[in-house]
Amino acid sequence: GGSCGHHGKKENPLPEVANIIAVASGKGGVGKSTVAANLAASLAATGARVGLIDADLYGPSIPTMFGLENARPEVLDKKIMPIEKYGVKLMSIGFLVESDNPVIWRGPMASTALKQFITDVAWGELDYLIFDLPPGTGDIQLTLVQTLPLQGAVIVTTPQAVALTDVAKAVTMFRKVNVPLLGLIENMSYYLLPDGSKDYIFGQAGGEKFARAQGIELLGSIPIGGQVRESGDTGKPVSIKSPESETAKAFLDAARET
Ligand code: ADP
Numbered sequence: 054g055g056s057c058g059h060h061g062k063k064e065n066p067l068p069e070v071a072n073i074i075a076v077a078s079g080k081g082g083v084g085k086s087t088v089a090a091n092l093a094a095s096l097a098a099t100g101a102r103v104g105l106i107d108a109d110l111y112g113p114s115i116p117t118m119f120g121l122e123n124a125r126p127e128v129l130d131k132k133i134m135p136i137e138k139y140g141v142k143l144m145s146i147g148f149l150v151e152s153d154n155p156v157i158w159r160g161p162m163a164s165t166a167l168k169q170f171i172t173d174v175a176w177g178e179l180d181y182l183i184f185d186l187p188p189g190t191g192d193i194q195l196t197l198v199q200t201l202p203l204q205g206a207v208i209v210t211t212p213q214a215v216a217l218t219d220v221a222k223a224v225t226m227f228r229k230v231n232v233p234l235l236g237l238i239e240n241m242s243y244y245l246l247p248d249g250s251k252d253y254i255f256g257q258a259g260g261e262k263f264a265r266a267q268g269i270e271l272l273g274s275i276p277i278g279g280q281v282r283e284s285g286d287t288g289k290p291v292s293i294k295s296p297e298s299e300t301a302k303a304f305l306d307a308a309r310e311t
Pocket residue numbers: 078080081082083084085086087088114240241275276277278279281282283285286
């Protein structure tokens with residue numbers, strides 16, 4: 054575009070947003086959307102102005118996690134109004150297409166949609182804008198880093214997934230494009246037994262070892278449990294539904310460190 058210089062320097066399309074953070078994972082199903090939703094909700098509960106973009110265009114889960122399956126955004130002055138819930142401003146492809154209608158796009162169309170979420174939505178002034186990225190290292194990740202100055206990326210994994218190369222690949226990708234790694238969140242770390250002890254069903258300290266090996270910080274360890282799953286399925290992140298729970302506190306700690 055006309056505003057692009059010769060050195061790849063671009064104009065920041067969101068100058069009113071203080072911190073832009075990507076939540077990423079190597080694999081799907083590790084709880085990345087759950088983490089993004091709870092980080093956003095925890096930050097908002099502390100009084101911060103927070104936005105969350107569901108950049109998982111082929112598998113949007115933010116509408117379900119916030120209980121907004123039938124929400125449709127308004128358009129005002131040619132800008133799409135984000136939908137606000139639990140103090141978080143949200144945008145998802147799920148608000149624009151029917152949920153039983155799969156999004157079938159080629160990469161460039163998905164990149165265009167993501168850019169529109171950035172430029173055509175009335176985000177206003179925000180302290181944090183969080184991106185729930187699709188798993189892996191594809192078009193969407195690259196579009197994001199080329200469109201916005203990211204403060205950093207938070208990587209989500211399970212203890213088992215860290216044994217796989219996928220998480221390392223995600224870390225390497227962010228290093229290559231000079232996005233700082235804010236840290237690792239280990240999800241499904243342990244099961245909290247009724248007596249208060251922890252059962253490390255997927256093995257202990259996988260995330261800690263990975264974080265140390267990669268020279269990144271371990272921001273938090275989130276237990277596995279029906280509480281997290283149920284609150285995600287019923288549209289109320291556990292940070293909102295049970296703010297006193299061990300799990301909500303772990304998310305809040307991670308959010309503070311972020
Ligand atoms: P991803 O975004 O990595 O694909 P999701 O956040 O959508 O993963 O989580 C996948 C499924 O696992 C969801 O049904 C979610 O409710 C569940 N889940 C995620 N984290 C936990 C957890 N700590 N305990 C129990 N269920 C979880």
